[in-house]
Amino acid sequence: MNISLVVFQGPSASGKTTLQALLGLPRIVTWTSRAPREGEIDGVDYHFAERETLERMMNEGKMLETSEYRGHLYGTSLASIEAAAGGDGLRSIVLDPSGARVAKALLGERALMLGVSALRAECEARLLARGSDTGQITARLAGYDEEISALESCDLIIRSGEGALERAGEIVRALRPMLGIK
Numbered sequence: 001m002n003i004s005l006v007v008f009q010g011p012s013a014s015g016k017t018t019l020q021a022l023l024g025l026p027r028i029v030t031w032t033s034r035a036p037r038e039g040e041i042d043g044v045d046y047h048f049a050e051r052e053t054l055e056r057m058m059n060e061g062k063m064l065e066t067s068e069y070r071g072h073l074y075g076t077s078l079a080s081i082e083a084a085a086g087g088d089g090l091r092s093i094v095l096d097p098s099g100a101r102v103a104k105a106l107l108g109e110r111a112l113m114l115g116v117s118a119l120r121a122e123c124e125a126r127l128l129a130r131g132s133d134t135g136q137i138t139a140r141l142a143g144y145d146e147e148i149s150a151l152e153s154c155d156l157i158i159r160s161g162e163g164a165l166e167r168a169g170e171i172v173r174a175l176r177p178m179l180g181i182k
């Protein structure tokens, strides 16, 4: 398989970032105007920046794509995605459905689209445990049905339900030899 980018997508708190870590590929770090959560590190989890900075990057043509997600701006820089498109090593990225469509349009068969699903109630419980308030939970789960529908375009959908993380991790790790990762 000539894959250069593994794209994770799915509803909020479905487990995308967790499975991305278990796959163990270098991550493309995207940009966001939202504040860091506890434990998140600038340059590792995201490039955290003011909205104005991201808008300037957009206007200067430095972003491949941007997306408004629950009141914040997110985006993938052209530089980061071009490195993946140029075959400079296999990478992974976590994107919302609009970003995933752009990555697929750019990379075609070189993008492996992995969907992550969990029940709405499971996502809700995880968001609560993450410290989100009721308003944030409602806003994030407002897109749940649409985000689940968008998984139809994925190459593989992995269910990361409660008590099923180990199983989901095994499935993700089983992809490593197929992707040529030792």
Ligand SMILES: Nc1ncnc2c1ncn2[C@@H]1O[C@H](COP(=O)(O)OP(=O)(O)OP(=O)(O)O)[C@@H](O)[C@H]1O
Residues within 6 Å of the ligand: 010, 011, 012, 013, 014, 015, 016, 017, 018, 019, 094, 126, 130, 160, 161, 162, 163, 164, 165, 168
């Ligand atoms: N299968 C699972 N069972 C139980 N807890 C899980 C499972 N998968 C992930 N979690 C937990 O749920 C929370 C959200 O997981 P994660 O950050 O991977 O989700 P995400 O899809 O990347 O979320 P978001 O898009 O909101 O950033 C984390 O605390 C994580 O440890």
Ligand SMILES: Nc1nc2c(ncn2[C@@H]2O[C@H](COP(=O)(O)O)[C@@H](O)[C@H]2O)c(=O)[nH]1
Residues within 6 Å of the ligand: 009, 010, 011, 012, 030, 031, 034, 065, 066, 067, 069, 074, 075, 076, 094, 095, 096, 097, 098, 099, 100
């Ligand atoms: N289209 C893009 N979506 C992105 C990007 N970086 C992250 N995301 C998606 O945003 C939501 C919310 O993320 P969170 O960290 O605040 O929970 C999630 O679906 C991510 O996949 C991006 O650069 N472009």
